[in-house]
Amino acid sequence: MALDNASRRWALLAMAACLLPLLLQLPGQVGAAIAGLAVVVAALSWRRPMPGWLRFLLALAVVALVLKMSRFSIGRDTGCALLAAMLAIKPSETAALRDARSLVGFALFGPFATFLLDQGPASMGLGLIGVTLALLALRRFADAEADLPASAGSAWRELLSVWRLIAIGLPLALAAFWLFPRIGSPLWGVPERALARPGLSERMSPGEWIDLLADDAPALRVHFFGPMPPAEQMYWRGPVLWDFDGRTWTQPQWLRGLPAAETRRSGAAWDYELEFEPTDRRQLVALELPNAAPEGARLSGDYGLYAERVLSTVTRWRMRSTPPAAFEPELKALLRQAALRLPQGYNPRTVALARQWRAEAGSNDAAIVQRALDWIRKDFAYTLDTPLLGRHSVDEFLFDQRAGFCEHFSSSFVVLMRAAGIPARVVTGYVGGYRNPFGDYWVVRRMDAHAWAEVWLPQRGWVRVDPTAAVAPERIYDTLEDRAAGDFAGLRQVLDAGDWLRRGWNELVLGFDATRQQRMLQPLGIDKLDAGDLIALFAALAALALGWMVWLIAHSERERDPLLRAWRRLGARYARFGLQREPHEPALDWAERVFRRRPQEGALRTLAQRFAESRYAVADAAGRRELIRALRAHRPASLRGNDR
Structure with missing residues (x-):
């Protein structure tokens, strides 16, 4: 059957709605290119399908383009991009109603593929819109195939009928979500992402953090139980970088296997729960x-925190932290050597200056640290607009440029300290955050990523030194809430409310893992559900859900017609005497058959005639209401006078 313009519009609308959430989760350039391709293909193939040879070349070009834009990295996001590209060129072969139905059916893979990349509420909402429009389109196709014109003003009724279809399966889906036993580890068949999400890394080079510092997406949310540290002490410790090759700082893998260093704690303690956004890495952060280490994570020798599994979903970690009074006061020779190592032939001016300071300060390491901070505070500036540094990057920063951001300050400070004979290392993580008043929790964004230094001093051990805070304390200690005050206060409240809703979604949906599933009935006194209990409960609720499905199907949309409902009740009365109507039997034929067996049922023939005329011909509203009353009042001859 040829495809009419109305059906084509419905097919393209449904495809676009299903494709949109997937495109929003792809890298910006890839998503924009596929969206443009979909518009061009739909316009060129509106009147007639593209030739087969052109579709073949287009498919090859699209595959090559996607692979090139993903740098030929095969992963979850690359596969989703290929799916989106194939959906974008699918309209090029849409000519018949069957093709449109196939297009909509394949488009439904779009929302499901989106959930491989993101499970947020926006993706869920857009996915539901896409599924709703797809079901509406399929319904329109069925009407067009039966040559039934769309009645005026029926859009709302059709929408309700589609939601009714969704409601049929919703209880079974919820039962499966809550009670079907969950696997504690990710499925082995789900590939990793080819393009990593923004987040902390095990390496740092000057200039690499520009994109991260401009990203205001949440990195983590923190809820404190009891006292909380002041904002200027909220240093969220991440990977510690020891090795320097002249440009890039990296983390030695062998340090991860060492036990956590000896530490003497101070009196303060912070109890908190950290909600970590997915990064597709293993690095966690914690207050210093x-x-x-919480369950499912481990501490390295330098107090870096690492999850046992890749952080591909939202995770929650309950932790306690205490500021150190002395952090590794005895430094082993191997670690001291690693904390003093510098590459040969780099940054000669920095090395010369450090040696001069050492000669002038003698053995007073703290004096050298303070002298460096005083110099930075006096002569340096904070900026994100920095040129690319050359071979002697630290020399260029300290003596020529004297302006940069945390990467430059921390890297140069550690090199200067090592050249002066003071063990030092770079620590990366986040700093600060702002309190969301809606949920009384703190939000730390990716733009709060930070790098600082640690120097080792006798009797004190490792001591945090933040040279960026010395030159630009407002960059470290001002919260986003402070910066958004004034004219943007109203917008800040809207954003806070949106983030609070997102946190609730994470709590109720994304954070519902195997552990929470086993303990979901603790408020009822059931401490833990094993797999057998979950299966039994799931079977019980699934049976109820199937009963709900059967009931809704039995009381389908046509049952809401009061005329049809009265007619079927009339048929049920005759069924008690073995005179039920067969499913294939028209109303008039059934009434005639009953009359032949019971001549006293002449009134039934009259009612059947009026029913057929009302159903299949034009009938006024008053006549329809009178017929409904007559059908409800009629009884078989042997039942007349009976209350039944």
Whole structure:
């Protein structure tokens, strides 16, 4: 059957709605290119399908383009991009109603593929819109195939009928979500992403953090139980970088296997729960310093915190941290050597200056640290607009440029300290955050990423030194809430409310893992549900859900017609005498058959005639209401006078 323009519009609308959430999760350039391709293909193939040879070349070009834009990295996001590209060129072969139905069916893979990349509420909402429009389109196709014109003003009724279809399966889906036993580890068949999400890394080079510092997406949310540290002490410790090759700082893998260093704690302690956004890495952060690693994570020798599994979904971690009174006061020779190592032939001016300071300060390491901070505070500036540094990057920054951001300050400070004979290392993580008043929790964004230094001093051990805070304390200690005050206060409240809703979604949906599933009935006194209990409960609720499905199907949309409902009740009365109507039997034929067996049922023939005329011909509203009353009042001859 040829495809009419109205059906084509419905097919393209449904495809676009299903494709949109997937495109929003792809890298910006890839998503924009595929969206433009979809518009061009739909316009060129509106009147007639593209030739087969052109579709073949287009498919090859699209595959090559996607692979090139993803740098030929095969992963979850590359596969989703290929799916989106194939959906974008699918309209090029849409000519018949069957093709449109196929296009909409394949488009439904779009929302499901989106959930491989993101499970947020926006993706869910857009996915539901896409599924709703797809079901509406399929319904329109069925009407067009039956040559039934769309009645005026029926859009709302059709929408309700589609939601009714969704409601049929919703209870079974919820039962499966809550009670079907969950696997504690990710499915082995789900590939990793080819393009990593923004987040902390095990390496740092000057200039690499520009994109991260401009990203205001949440990195983590923190809820404190009891006292909380002041904002200027909220240093969220991440990977610690020891090795320097002249340009790039990296983290030695062998340090991860060492036990956590000896630490003497101070009196303060912070109890908090950290909600970590997905990064597709294993690095976690914690307030300095975590007392112990939470379940599912481990501490390295330098108090870096690492999850046992890749952080591909939202995760929650309950932790306690206490500021150190002395952090590794005895430094082993191997670690001292690693904390003093510098590449040969780099940054000669920095090395010369450090040696001069050492000669002038003698053995007073703290004096050298303070002298460096005083110099930075006096002569340096904070800026994100920095040129690319050359081979002697630290020399260029300290003596020529004297302006940069945390990467430059921390890297140059550690090199200067090492050249002066003071063990030092770079620590990366986040700093600060702002309190969301709606949920009384703190939000730390990716733009709060930070790098600072740690120097080792006798009797004190590792001591945090933040040279960026020395030159630009407002960059470290001002919260986004402070910066958004004034004219943008109203917008800040809207954003806070949106983030609070997102946190609730994470809590109720994304954070519902195997552990929470086993403990979901603790408020009822059931401490833990094993797999057998979950299966039994799931079977019980699934049976109820199937009963709900059967009931809704039995009371389908046509049952809401009062005329049809009265007619079927009339048929049920005759069924008690073995005179039920067969499913294939028209109303008039059934009434005639009953009359032949019971001549006293002449009134039934009259009612059947009026029913057929009302159903299949034009009938006024008053006549329809009178017929409904007559059908409800009629009884078989042997039942007349009976209350039934």
